[in-house]
Structures are given as C-alpha cells and as structure tokens.
Amino acid sequence: VASVAEETNETWEVTSEPGHYVEPVFSPDGSTIVYRKIQGGGIVSPLWSRGTGIYRAPSRGGENTLISTTGSSPQFGSDDKRIYFTRSESNADADNRKLCSMDLSGNDQRVHYTSAWATDFRVSPDEQSIAFIERFHVYVAPLVHTGDTINVGPDAKGLPVRKVSQHAGDFIHFSGDGEKIHWSLGPDLYTCDLSNAESTAK
Numbered sequence: 001v002a003s004v005a006e007e008t009n010e011t012w013e014v015t016s017e018p019g020h021y022v023e024p025v026f027s028p029d030g031s032t033i034v035y036r037k038i039q040g041g042g043i044v045s046p047l048w049s050r051g052t053g054i055y056r057a058p059s060r061g062g063e064n065t066l067i068s069t070t071g072s073s074p075q076f077g078s079d080d081k082r083i084y085f086t087r088s089e090s091n092a093d094a095d096n097r098k099l100c101s102m103d104l105s106g107n108d109q110r111v112h113y114t115s116a117w118a119t120d121f122r123v124s125p126d127e128q129s130i131a132f133i134e135r136f137h138v139y140v141a142p143l144v145h146t147g148d149t150i151n152v153g154p155d156a157k158g159l160p161v162r163k164v165s166q167h168a169g170d171f172i173h174f175s176g177d178g179e180k181i182h183w184s185l186g187p188d189l190y191t192c193d194l195s196n197a198e199s200t201a202k
Contacts, residue, residue: 001013001014001015001024001033001057012060012061014058014059014061015057017048018048020037020038020044020048021038022036022037025075026076027059028076028078028079030059032104033056033057033058034054034055034056034067034075035054035074036052036053036054036055036071036072037052037055052069054067054068054072054074054083054085054106067102067104067105068085068102068106071085071086071100073086073121076125077124077125077127078125078126078127079127081103081104082103082104083102084101084123085102086121087100093116095115095117095118096114097118097119097120098112098115098149099112099113099121099123099132111149112149113130113150113151113152114149115134115153116153117134117135117153118133118134118153119133119134120132120133120170120172122172122173122174123143123174124174124178125174125177126177126178127143128143129142129143129174131172131174133169134153136169137165137169138163138164138169138172138181139164140194141159141160141161142159144159164181165183165190169183169185169190170184170185171183171184175191179193179194179195180192180194
C-alpha cells in the first residue's frame with residue numbers, strides 16, 4: 001500500500017513488508033489508512049500470505065496494526081475513530097452478510113444491518129445512508145442507529161428502501177458529499193442523485 005501527495009507528486013510506502021493488500025481507504029481527516037491483507041494462491045504468489053485481516057496504518061507511514069482477523073470492505077463514515085466493515089456467515093440457505101463497525105483498536109464491535117442476500121454494503125460519508133447490492137440491483141436506505149440489528153432488503157418493513165438501478169450494478173460508492181451514489185455495469189459508470197432517487201439513474 002502506498003500514498004501519493006498530488007501537490008508534490010510524492011509517493012511513499014505505507015506497509016512495511018510485501019503482501020496481498022486490497023481495499024485501502026483514507027479516514028475523513030486523511031491521517032489513517034485502513035486496508036485488508038488477503039492470502040495469495042491461484043494465479044498470484046502464495047508468498048506473504050500470513051497475518052490476514054483488516055489493518056490500520058498512519059497515512060505518512062508507521063506501524064501497521066491488525067484490527068480484526070475477519071471482515072472485509074473496511075470503510076469510514078463521518079467519524080475518524082470508527083470503521084464499518086462487512087462480515088459473512090454463509091450457509092446453504094443464504095449469504096447472511098452483516099454491516100458491522102468497530103473502533104480503530106478492533107473493540108466495541110456492533111452489528112448494524114444484516115441481510116440474507118446482500119453482497120455488498122456501503123456507508124455514505126455523512127453516515128445518513130447506506131447502499132447495498134442484492135440480486136445484482138443497487139438499493140439505498142437510511143442509516144439508522146437504534147442499538148439493535150436491522151434486517152434490510154428490498155422488501156424490508158419499517159425502513160424506506162429505494163431501488164436506484166434499472167438493470168444491475170456493482171462496485172457501489174458514494175460521492176464525497178454523500179448526495180450521489182455511483183456504480184458500474186460492465187464498462188459503464190452510473191450516477192444517481194439521491195434527492196431524486198426515484199428517477200432514472202444516468
């Protein structure tokens with residue numbers, strides 16, 4: 001994992017050793033990077049496959065700290081001190097994916113949303129909304145902090161859920177201000193303004 005400063009065209013290494021690193025994201029204040037280390041194998045080298053999990057590191061380089069040995073898709077909301085991530089408990093009947101959060105030490109873990117068939121969750125930068133993919137379609141719902149786990153899906157009861165993709169979508173992410181949702185379908189990139197989410201996404 002490396003960082004780049006656009007102003008000076010400067011690049012520096014953040015991780016201290018080679019590895020299979022994916023899903024790096026900056027904290028809102030830019031001081032921290034969280035990422036996931038995965039195993040190699042298959043078409044990539046099996047070397048440097050130990051110590052998998054979610055890590056944090058100072059964005060200017062420093063000690064890399066393991067936060068959790070499980071979970072994927074680490075992401076920040078509006079808070080620099082907590083990260084959201086997904087965790088799966090798949091079985092023969094469902095994927096059972098959960099949207100969870102924890103502090104930067106891996107403690108105070110909470111489960112916010114669960115879904116039998118969602119394949120991805122994303123939290124908006126202002127923590128007002130979540131987006132999720134279920135059966136290849138993109139949906140948006142409010143991010144509600146109730147202290148209990150909320151079951152979310154296209155037919156969720158008591159929670160307004162909006163379908164924003166017409167055909168299908170993948171690689172969902174929010175704009176920096178949280179007002180738009182983006183996703184891709186093949187080579188095409190789609191954007192939907194959440195203030196008018198019932199309209200056709202372009």
